[in-house]
Amino acid sequence: MNDAWVLALSGGVGGAKLSLGLQAVLPGGALEVVANTADDFSLHGLRICPDIDTLLYTLSARSNREQGWGLADESWRVLEALEALGGQTWFQLGDRDLATHLWRTGELASGRGLDSVIDDLRQRFGIATRITPMCEQPVSTLVRTDQGELDFQRYFVEHRCQPSVESFEFRGIESARPSSDLLLRLAEKPPALIVLCPSNPFVSMDPILAVPGLWQVLAECASTVIAVSPIVAGAALKGPAGKMMAELGVPVTAAAVAEHFATRYPGLVDTFVLDESDATLSPAVQEQGIKAAVMPTVMRTDDDKSALAQRLLRLATEQHH
């Protein structure tokens, strides 16, 4: 795939793992990741972008692998002092992590847009892969639960996903627009492959694809679009996707995720990748022309990540011919 490029849509941890695999097997700069920003929030006046930061830390090999989030070699001096002041400590802000938030907040305060600030930041982290926020406008995922409406981070971090979800709202999404630079790159040359990473379908993929115009542009690209199931063997590998599906009355299966995408974004997904341990797609989804591809999708090691990336690239090449 000479000067070909790959576009990945990603939320946090699961998406960042596959992005790392894609980055490892592609030439430098041939990958671009569109990141969910609907989890973004303000704390102590700082703009915090959890999914973008997970991508920054993962793609620069700075992530804390044991912990599963945040930075390696992290310390907690500021958080300890904040706790002594009786300040909010429900969101764990590490000292090194804080530098990212401070730098970003300062640049945004100077009037730069998020797209430009993040492109600068990923270069400062030494990352060849472009990381593009899903939009520059503020969008906030609100989770409607049996305990009332919660901001996503409150639901996710403070309440540890315990409330039962009923529905989601992406507040501000109607004013959101995809990155102009991304649209220009897509218009210049469609990516050889567009990957919907195995991130949460409801709170990572849906907000990205809900940015007005984005999924339609991607669907119309002459690109192979492959979605990788975040549900393996009837459970989410990471995070609350499985619990959410059960609470929403949807079967906790890869096939149900495929159906979710087929219904909301008709014509977008060409191939849906299921893990070896899962059943195949429903006839209804297959009738919409979505092919099933079965392969190992669990990424424990870096080799797993690269192997999955290689299999997706091969699949795209095969389907293109």
Next chain:
Amino acid sequence: MNDAWVLALSGGVGGAKLSLGLQAVLPGGALEVVANTADDFSLHGLRICPDIDTLLYTLSARSNREQGWGLADESWRVLEALEALGGQTWFQLGDRDLATHLWRTGELASGRGLDSVIDDLRQRFGIATRITPMCEQPVSTLVRTDQGELDFQRYFVEHRCQPSVESFEFRGIESARPSSDLLLRLAEKPPALIVLCPSNPFVSMDPILAVPGLWQVLAECASTVIAVSPIVAGAALKGPAGKMMAELGVPVTAAAVAEHFATRYPGLVDTFVLDESDATLSPAVQEQGIKAAVMPTVMRTDDDKSALAQRLLRLATEQHH
């Protein structure tokens, strides 16, 4: 002085030292300090209040005495990470210090006023002395120099006071108003003593006294007003006051500071305290009814601070009778 109270006007280090002495010799809660906020600035989106923070750290016995600024037991993890990102590091933000800025910025972002936030903060630091910002409105000291106009912190920290000063502007001062709570306390019971601490006359005392209405209210109080000279033996003990006087073409003497106050705030100061090593006041100043009081004013130890505070209280009692 039964249920009597003392009001001090203070900038940073020198004013905080005398405030600590006053706090040590007065009953708990009998001191209130009005702090200069014209040095405040935003960095990385955080609201930083250098003079208030010096007061918080000094009055809670958390200040770094060897260094002369900041907190004891400080660390620099965030600043190191910011430096690695190529971020702004000209203002030394310590990890523990950052917790103060984060907490304050978060509270301000929630819509609280600075007066209420600082009163809460000093209680969280375990300080009995009330610390009152000179106003809630944003005011910025601009230093006009031979190298152009500089924000105060840029002049003070980044340029280390090297440019030659020509004049000062307190941008926004016309919209500033003294704290309503302070005005109510002054109306209820005038302080037994009002102290102009030995802080920089041009960039600490002048901005406080330039808040419209404040100095006139203080002058009309039935309170003894004592100003302590920041110039001892022809030099400032700390900071650029002496250098500024020379550049402004004013003799670098305690008497010239007294004349500055007498000219700008006629009728405010009752007694001007000069150090033993200084000459007396000029006839012009004395003609305005300002008395000179000569005593040791250099505060090296905590005992020095308490001794000076005791002498000022005695002076106020004597003058009241």
